[in-house]
Amino acid sequence: MPAFSETVVRYDEPLADAPAVTGRRSARAPLVVVIGAVLVAALVVAPLFVVFGQALSAGSAEASRLLFRPRTAELLRNTLLLVALTVPLTVFLGCGAAWLVERTTLPGAGVWRALLLMPLAIPAFVSSYAWTSVLPSVQGLGGAVFITTLAYYPFVFLPVAALLRALDQDHLDSARSLGSSGWDAVRRVVLPQLRPAVAGGSLLVALHLLAEFGVLQMMRYPTFTTSILQQFAVGFSNAAGSLLAAVLALLCLGFLTVEVLFRGKTRIARLGPGTGRRPVAHRLGAWTVPTVAGLAVLVGLAVAVPGAIVVRWLARAVSTSAIDAGPLLAATGSSVGLAVLAGLVTTVAALPGAWLLHRYPSRAAIGLERVTYVSSALPGVVIGLALVTLAVQWARPVYQTAALAVAAYAILFLPRAMVSWRSGLAAAPTELIEASRSLGVSGFGTFVRVVLPLVLPSALTGFVLTFLATVTELTATLLLAPTGTETLATAFWSASDELDYVASAPYAAGMIALSVPLTVLLRRQILDQR
Amino acid sequence: MRRRTFLTGLGALGTATLVGCGSKSDDNGYVADPGALQVYSAQHENLTKAWVEAFTKDTGIKVQIRKGGDSSMGHQLVAEGAESPADVFLTENSPAMTLVERNKLLAPLEEATARQVPADLTPSSKAWTSIAARSTVLVYNPSKLPPTELPKSLMDLAGPEWKDRWGCAPGGADFQAIVAGMLAGQGEQKTKDWLKGLKTNARALQNNIATMKSVNAGEIPCGVIYHYYWYRDQAGTKEGSGNTKLHYFRNQDPGAFVSLSGGAVLAGAKKPDEARKFLQYITSKAGQQVLVDSKSMEYAVGVGVPSAPALPPLATLQAPPVDPFTLSSDQVTTLMTDAGIL
Numbered sequence: 119m120p121a122f123s124e125t126v127v128r129y130d131e132p133l134a135d136a137p138a139v140t141g142r143r144s145a146r147a148p149l150v151v152v153i154g155a156v157l158v159a160a161l162v163v164a165p166l167f168v169v170f171g172q173a174l175s176a177g178s179a180e181a182s183r184l185l186f187r188p189r190t191a192e193l194l195r196n197t198l199l200l201v202a203l204t205v206p207l208t209v210f211l212g213c214g215a216a217w218l219v220e221r222t223t224l225p226g227a228g229v230w231r232a233l234l235l236m237p238l239a240i241p242a243f244v245s246s247y248a249w250t251s252v253l254p255s256v257q258g259l260g261g262a263v264f265i266t267t268l269a270y271y272p273f274v275f276l277p278v279a280a281l282l283r284a285l286d287q288d289h290l291d292s293a294r295s296l297g298s299s300g301w302d303a304v305r306r307v308v309l310p311q312l313r314p315a316v317a318g319g320s321l322l323v324a325l326h327l328l329a330e331f332g333v334l335q336m337m338r339y340p341t342f343t344t345s346i347l348q349q350f351a352v353g354f355s356n357a358a359g360s361l362l363a364a365v366l367a368l369l370c371l372g373f374l375t376v377e378v379l380f381r382g383k384t385r386i387a388r389l390g391p392g393t394g395r396r397p398v399a400h401r402l403g404a405w406t407v408p409t410v411a412g413l414a415v416l417v418g419l420a421v422a423v424p425g426a427i428v429v430r431w432l433a434r435a436v437s438t439s440a441i442d443a444g445p446l447l448a449a450t451g452s453s454v455g456l457a458v459l460a461g462l463v464t465t466v467a468a469l470p471g472a473w474l475l476h477r478y479p480s481r482a483a484i485g486l487e488r489v490t491y492v493s494s495a496l497p498g499v500v501i502g503l504a505l506v507t508l509a510v511q512w513a514r515p516v517y518q519t520a521a522l523a524v525a526a527y528a529i530l531f532l533p534r535a536m537v538s539w540r541s542g543l544a545a546a547p548t549e550l551i552e553a554s555r556s557l558g559v560s561g562f563g564t565f566v567r568v569v570l571p572l573v574l575p576s577a578l579t580g581f582v583l584t585f586l587a588t589v590t591e592l593t594a595t596l597l598l599a600p601t602g603t604e605t606l607a608t609a610f611w612s613a614s615d616e617l618d619y620v621a622s623a624p625y626a627a628g629m630i631a632l633s634v635p636l637t638v639l640l641r642r643q644i645l646d647q648r
Numbered sequence: 649m650r651r652r653t654f655l656t657g658l659g660a661l662g663t664a665t666l667v668g669c670g671s672k673s674d675d676n677g678y679v680a681d682p683g684a685l686q687v688y689s690a691q692h693e694n695l696t697k698a699w700v701e702a703f704t705k706d707t708g709i710k711v712q713i714r715k716g717g718d719s720s721m722g723h724q725l726v727a728e729g730a731e732s733p734a735d736v737f738l739t740e741n742s743p744a745m746t747l748v749e750r751n752k753l754l755a756p757l758e759e760a761t762a763r764q765v766p767a768d769l770t771p772s773s774k775a776w777t778s779i780a781a782r783s784t785v786l787v788y789n790p791s792k793l794p795p796t797e798l799p800k801s802l803m804d805l806a807g808p809e810w811k812d813r814w815g816c817a818p819g820g821a822d823f824q825a826i827v828a829g830m831l832a833g834q835g836e837q838k839t840k841d842w843l844k845g846l847k848t849n850a851r852a853l854q855n856n857i858a859t860m861k862s863v864n865a866g867e868i869p870c871g872v873i874y875h876y877y878w879y880r881d882q883a884g885t886k887e888g889s890g891n892t893k894l895h896y897f898r899n900q901d902p903g904a905f906v907s908l909s910g911g912a913v914l915a916g917a918k919k920p921d922e923a924r925k926f927l928q929y930i931t932s933k934a935g936q937q938v939l940v941d942s943k944s945m946e947y948a949v950g951v952g953v954p955s956a957p958a959l960p961p962l963a964t965l966q967a968p969p970v971d972p973f974t975l976s977s978d979q980v981t982t983l984m985t986d987a988g989i990l
Contacts, residue, residue, distance in 0.1 A: 187988065188988055189988040192988075254867075338852070338853070345990070348819045349990060350720055351720050352719045352821075352977070353719065353720075353723055353978075353981055356981075358985055506727065510728055510729075510731070514731065517733075596715075601686060601713070601733070602681065602714075615854070616857055617857045617858060
């Protein structure tokens with residue numbers, strides 16, 4: 119795109135297009151940041167070493183016997199099929215909905231923005247439990263794709279909507295003035311800029327699918343993760359489970375590579391004089407009614423139906439006075455406590471790596487970042503088991519304490535905070551930092567006075583995403599929570615395991631009630647882009 | 649401004665949580681209570697809770713329960729070794745207990761406790777005691793499977809005529825105990841062949857309840873479960889079992905296998921006296937009566953304690969004679985993995 123070299127700057131290779139900023143960027147990163155990033159990466163990688171170590175402990179003959187059997191092929195096929203069907207669907211729904219909300223004359227766009235994010239507030243395993251209770255035929259691959267698509271499309275919708283909102287109309291207008299047709303301008307200006315958001319969102323969806331357990335267990339659709347859980351149930355941390363987990367980690371590496379290739383290197387922050395102009399909305403005209411109907415169906419399937427079913431169970435629980443307030447309050451307290459801790463720890467832990475990547479991009483920094491993703495694609499139980507193994511051998515005092523559970527959450531959810539920090543840091547262009555430094559402000563001072571205010575909304579997004587994920591995390595929690603601690607998710611799971619809809623209802627409602635306000639807050643992530 | 653208020657609130661919440669974590673020691677805290685007896689339990693939560701509450705009321709000894717599954721908890725105890733925080737281990741089935749026993753992690757069973765349970769309901773090793781029992785049954789839907797067509801033996805279900813006509817929960821410890829019983833009674837080759845038949849014929853379900861409900865809904869004609877899920881549902885709403893009946897295989901068939909739930913004191917228990925008292929209590933007449941009253945519908949194993957009247961007496965089930973000490977969970981896992989079931 120030679121016509122836009124002024125505004126479209128290579129993001130990961132500053133030397134190529136932005137000579138003005140090379141001076142600072144080629145400087146050495148502060149030692150404390152490097153140490154922080156390396157320590158966090160080491161913590162994240164530690165479980166992987168345990169997994170691979172355990173997988174290798176089987177010996178090569180036993181390992182190949184366990185690995186190269188029809189069951190492994192069956193699981194691989196199931197897992198890849200699920201990803202291949204669900205990711206394109208979430209991209210289609212996420213991008214389509216984002217475009218409608220941000221770039222068209224859709225009536226009530228603000229309300230839709232909140233409603234379209236709402237699936238994040240309904241744990242996917244609650245939603246699948248609700249659907250199967252009224253429609254037992256929601257099963258197998260079809261059911262799994264149906265439920266996960268509805269639950270995960272917001273991971274694409276959120277970053278794409280934020281980007282579309284931040285898009286500068288001037289870019290489009292320049293393209294048009296240079297002779298591009300409307301669609302051509304979109305293709306050449308908008309789509310390249312969307313690529314990182316679509317790629318990042320798809321990656322999150324794909325990694326989620328690799329690690330998903332609750333939904334697929336209820337759908338009776340065996341994947342690597344459900345099978346690993348089964349191996350865990352019969353053998354705790356045996357070689358068979360670890361081998362499957364190692365394959366899963368390799369799959370994840372594959373997805374990460376694909377994402378890097380697809381993401382491109384487009385820079386998003388505006389350069390040059392003046393301020394951006396709000397995009398001009400497309401007129402929906404006669405399409406308004408069908409569009410609204412379509413969105414209503416989407417929100418209805420993803421939110422209204424499961425929500426209504428939970429409310430119906432809850433009503434029955436209330437009318438039969440089946441709700442025991444004590445355990446419910448205790449579980450809510452544990453969930454909130456663990457989620458707040460996990461949110462804080464994860465957000466802080468993600469900063470050094472994100473900072474390093476933003477300010478001092480190098481192969482090493484990118485490597486550190488990628489490393490954090492691999493562990494997050496493993497099912498919680500694998501990370502949990504690895505931490506149990508590590509703690510039993512090396513860190514007895516933290517065994518069966520909240521600290522170990524929080525460490526697991528940080529390992530599992532670091533990418534969420536990382537992605538959020540990165541979009542925030544992208545909004546704080548280096549030039550501002552240069553200016554601050556040139557005015558004599560120290561590095562730390564610049565961080566506090568210039569960078570922090572700009573990135574705080576993103577940090578908050580990272581916190582909220584981690585909080586939401588922690589509240590609904592199941593398998594690591596089952597394993598790592600201190601004795602006597604029950605969270606909303608584990609209590610819901612035990613009740614749902616007995617297929618006791620009424621007993622599970624208060625815990626499902628509790629998770630949703632905790633998540634809804636935070637999901638609404640995520641709307642700010644989109645709004646704050648301007 | 650609103651964001652700042654929110655952030656301040658968040659900070660305060662976080663601090664409060666951190667402070668809370670440091671000082672918590674009550675029941676819903678984030679740390680194990682060092683003053684409480686630590687019971688690792690794979691038994692049903694309701695039954696364990698009923699025992700614990702009655703025991704604490706009697707003795708004033710505080711108990712904390714850590715929940716888990718049979719096999720995973722057994723392996724967890726092995727991984728934790730002598731340093732385990734656990735004082736007592738309760739299982740649903742015996743193979744997991746045997747696993748811990750073989751790793752020499754159990755304290756010898758007290759004579760007084762052993763005497764409270766009949767000898768034929770305890771392992772020959774006498775390292776642990778049974779605390780409850782459950783029987784294998786075939787739950788069937790008479791409208792899909794007339795009683796005249798019922799299988800004579802559990803082994804029949806591997807035959808081609810049973811393709812897509814039955815279900816079970818092979819991922820669960822309950823079912824694996826049944827396979828372990830089959831392995832002990834019928835040998836490895838017959839068990840292997842049967843598992844091959846299972847892989848082709850059976851629908852794999854999440855657990856016993858899901859299996860029963862599938863049969864009840866007519867999705868499959870019959871399923872292999874333990875008896876008490878059915879009796880519990882019958883005693884309640886009959887929502888999940890109203891259209892079904894139970895078939896007992898009897899005749900010492902592998903399908904008549906009776907699985908023993910185990911209880912033991914860990915060799916490394918921090919509170920060995922309290923642990924022994926607890927085990928003694930739950931196998932005592934009072935403790936076994938708690939089981940009967942808990943509506944768990946599992947069989948009581950205590951000497952002279954009749955089980956719930958709705959159940960056919962244990963002695964009439966003609967279970968195959970299997971020493972629970974010989975049941976191996978690891979071999980079953982390997983066989984099921986090789987058959988492509990796990």
